[in-house]
Amino acid sequence: MSLPLAACKKNADPAPPNPPGMPAPADGATAPGVEPTARSAATAAAANADTAAAKGAPGAIPAIPFDFSTVAEAAGAVPPFPYVDYPPKVHSGGRWTRETPMDRVYVILGDHLHALEGRVMTRQFAHRDAGxxxxxVRRNYENALAAIGAVKVSTVQPDNPAIVAAAGGDDYFLRKSMLMIPDLGMSYDVYLARKGNARHWIVVTTNDSETGLLTVEEKPFAQTVGLEGSRDTPVAASGSPATAAQPVDIASLPVSTAALPPFPYLAYPPGLHEGSQFTRHANFDAVSIIVGNQLRSVEGEVETRTFPIKNANLSAWAVRRNYEAAVKALGGVKVNAVGPEDQALLAANTGK
Structure with missing residues (x-):
């Protein structure tokens, strides 16, 4: 007859073996669940939440300082982007991948929202396809990320009240458009692999049926759009053009000293196939534009250009930033104070 031993605990379940293509954890690697020592930003995030919500735009979210030296640097070389692979049993038909060479997304860093710019890839797969x-799945990615020296840097989930408030109170917009979480009820963990000044981000989201991966290679924005007549040469300017004082007095706006390129001034993105360039031109026509908060009719040579963003291999954010810089290079000034959806503008011009 045997007696049970007192104070004995069952050993923890061993981690499942890593599938091929996912590196095994390195000896002595920092566990990804260990939080880096960093200044808590909960108070600052809460204090700024009302301001961000009032402005109603992700770009209005204030940047909260973070000391990246508190995140341990990866000991070895970080693998090529996107750093970790799909599980080997997920065939190509079950791999949902989208990549943009330059985009802006948000992650949760510590306990606040943090904006990232750089090369972005999202991936998604079903657990049944991975077997x-x-x-x-979670244990494999934790081991793989530990092996490359990545450290978990998020301390709260997206449903944290301060996080939701910082995004303007819109939980759906926060998850889908800012944090790029593919589905409801998914856990959310942010990992950072730091090597010198380079920062490599991997976000793992899971629920009981699928996993999403968001990978960001952080890097500065690179201008790609040029001017008409030199479309293969990106403009040297950066940032947004100045905004005219309201109400707008056209005669008082500064006169540009830049040499204007041929009409219509701004080029299509480089590499955009002609079949994706939709152009309409009139030697003389009248169009309505918004100046200040009113519609104004303008007559002259008119050209409209449209193109699918995906065919230009650019994100919507990168397209906007490229053309803002191009307008700035021309000495242009932003003159509209409202957009086409402004209720007062609609009421004044449509009766609705």
């Missing part, structure tokens, strides 16, 4: 449980 793995949610726990097995």
């Amino acid at each position: 793995m449980s949610e726990l097995e």
